[in-house]
Amino acid sequence: MPGSFIRAAAEDARPLFDVYTFATPNSVKVPIALEELGLSYTLHGVNVRKGEQKTPEFLALNPNGKVPVLLDRTVENGPFVLTESAAILVYLAEKTGQRLPAGGDARARVFEQLFFHASGLSPAFGQSGFFQRFAAEPQPIAIERFSSEAKRTLGVLDGVLANRPFVAGEVFTIADIAHFGWLWRRAFAGVSFEDAPNVARWYGTIEARPAVQRGIARVEALVPQD
Structure with a gap:
């Protein structure tokens, strides 16, 4: 137990x-x-x-x-x-x-954000960074595709955080830790918080935690x- x-x-x-x-x-x-x-x-x-x-x-x-x-x-x-x-x-x-609710809607919200991160934000950020930095030859269509997707998923997260202090609700959970990892390395993907004020506010809160x-x-x- x-x-x-x-x-x-x-x-x-x-x-x-x-x-x-x-x-x-x-x-x-x-x-x-x-x-x-x-x-x-x-x-x-x-x-x-x-x-x-x-x-x-x-x-x-x-x-x-x-x-x-x-x-x-x-x-x-x-x-x-x-x-x-x-x-x-x-x-x-x-x-x-x-850091993970035992059940109900609150637990479902955490998994919703974990899956959004794993299937959406994380791969978009990773591919955006790869094609901008490591592709052997310029790949304009790939750069545009993944750069746009990275910015789009960041915008989705900004909308989520417009209505709640943490990504899954009122309390800090493992979903916040998941998102924080790629936002900590957002420069690799060529992403900034310029158009994501809610993400910027949230990021500052997470970054200030002593354990983080x-x-x-x-x-x-x-x-x-x-």
Whole structure:
């Protein structure tokens, strides 16, 4: 049960989780969640800029070759290995009974935003950044397509936040953590808050949270200083 897990976690001085990650929009969500939930963890840097996510050792953890990856060492006969940032957020929230309503409309709103992020905002931001920065040859139609979609999904989120303080309602949830990751790296996608004042207000509130700041600092420390 969540309550018993939290008590056991508080009594165990050892890190409960291992996180394989880097300073990427999806990766940062997991340390932020762990900090918000007060759970101990160890970070293992996977330098995606050097292709370390494609090594045999990492692919044994995640055959999809992407960060983040969570290892839960509290599970009997574990560790339990989980990939996909949204799935990890849900897992941690359900394990602790925090940052995810137990049921009803409030829970449905959180999942609505998680799915909107995973199927809409996140891929649009990622593809926008890729075609603007890394395409071997200019791809005007792709740049226009994904740049426009990134700005459109940001506008959708701005409309949502015009009517509520957090993305799923009145309280801070894992849905806020999910959206925050890509908005933290919005410059990669060529997106700004100029036409999204409600998102700007919300972002400032999330960014000011001490647990969020700790999570960001820990993943940024993984980046080699050349």
